Amino acid sequence: MGAPGQSTDPAPYLRIAAELRTRIASGELRAGQKVPSARRITQEWGVAMTTATKVLATLRREGLVRAVPGVGTVVDTSGACGEPPVRSSRRPRKRPAESVLSRERVVRTAIALADAGGSAALSMRALAAELGVSTMVLYRYVPGKDELVVLMADVVFGEVELPADAPADWRGRLATGARLQWALYRRHPWLAKAMSFTRPPLSGNALALMEWMMAPARELLPDTPALLHTTVTVAGYVRGLAVNLEDEAEAEQDTGLTHAQWLKTRHGRLAEILDGGNYPMYAQILAYPDIGFDPDSMFAFGLDRLLDGLGAVMTERRPGPGGRGRRSV
Structure with missing residues (x-):
């Protein structure tokens, strides 16, 4: 007692x-x-x-x-060992x-x-x-959990294998680097939430990846602020989508439904909402077969559009005579 x-x-x-x-x-x-x-x-x-x-x-x-x-x-x-009792009779595992x-x-x-x-x-x-x-x-x-997470991030960024035949053009290099980051976040869904661009973890392996990504663009962006903003814009885009991966992984484990399966369970309710004709855009989207509303397709679409926009910046700041940036006309 x-x-x-x-x-x-x-x-x-x-x-x-x-x-x-x-x-x-x-x-x-x-x-x-x-x-x-x-x-x-x-x-x-x-x-x-x-x-x-x-x-x-x-x-x-x-x-x-x-x-x-x-x-x-x-x-x-x-x-x-045998049928597990309510309280384990096994000796605690030796430390x-x-x-x-x-x-x-x-x-x-x-x-x-x-x-x-x-x-x-x-x-x-x-x-x-x-x-x-x-x-x-x-x-x-x-020293503590915060420092542990920084070490974890550095180790997993060290997993990235840079291709031997790396694209030499700025767009190809940025696209390849962004896809490498996306694949890394896919393997480690917790990583995106561990990263920050206002107070970034000091990871040498993460910095090495960004250096490799930005090397060709650096030749076209001699303006240091533009170089920094381009770097953060691309990396921030990848991370911004990736922060949803951990929540999706937990939701899939909790419900037993993949993202596509979950969407199908919501079609009936969404159809009821759209029945009044007040949301023609969403009605058009819902009627489209296999539209590909999943993280990977959204990432690919957004990355292409982002690089399209950066193309104008690269042209605008292309080095002129003497290595100084000039604006396109």
């Missing part, structure tokens, strides 16, 4: 973890099937995000689930010796957590649980 006035009910995260264990043991959640995301847990059980994160971390430690980058947390009972840890391992584990559960799933406590160490140990390797 507990002390007088002290609740004997298990902590909320243990209670929720027990319910999910039961679903796994009964076969309701099968091997390879996604379990509720942290966001879904907060909605279904009415708990805070930190509690939801502890639920998934508990199940991972018990070998019942694993994080799959780009997919989410899925059932994986290969590491579990690795500090010599096994390194800053690189901490950062890469954080990237895997964010890839699987989104930026909301990343906390110093959740990361420590994943590594099997106390939270305080992490501060020997990174």
Whole structure:
């Protein structure tokens, strides 16, 4: 019995973890099937995000689930011993010796957590649980979460492989660089929200990509403010669309519907709204088959239009005799 006035009910995260264990043991959640995301847990059980994160971390430690980058947390009972009880009878996983840890391992584990559960799933406590160490140990390797995210961004920007046959013209180079950034945000949906152009993270790998992107344009934009504004405009366009990718990934995990499938479920309601004839533009759009309203098609269309506009700026500021910029006539 507990002390007088002290609740004997298990902590909320243990209670929720027990319910999910039961679903796994009964076969309701099968091997390879996604379990509720942290966001879904907060909605279904009415708990805070930190509690939801502890639920998934508990199940991972018990070998019942694993994080799959780009997919989410899925059932994986290969590491579990027998039928999972309400309270695990397994001994807690032995924490690795500090010599096994390194800053690189901490950062890469954080990237895997964010890839699987989104930026909301990343906390110093959740990361420590994943590594099997106390939270305080992490501060020997990174000063805090903000600095950790900067290191994560630098590592993933280092993944970008620049093409050997890089376009030599300004438009081809900017387009290639923008697509490389878009692909990077696609692989790591949390990254866009981690970037900022007012207070940018100091990432050498990100700067290297921008230097490579802007090299041909730099020859046509000797005016430094125009060079800066062009750089930020292109990178800002890519990031501006990419900030929606994490929300879309979470929504797909929560609903089980892709973006296209979700749109189809809304067609009936939208048709009712448009029935009065007050919105002819949207009626025309709705009637068009396979219009391609998805992030990738929107990105491609907007990028082409953006580069069209920058073409006028490049012509306008093309270096004249003596290397000084001149305005076109």
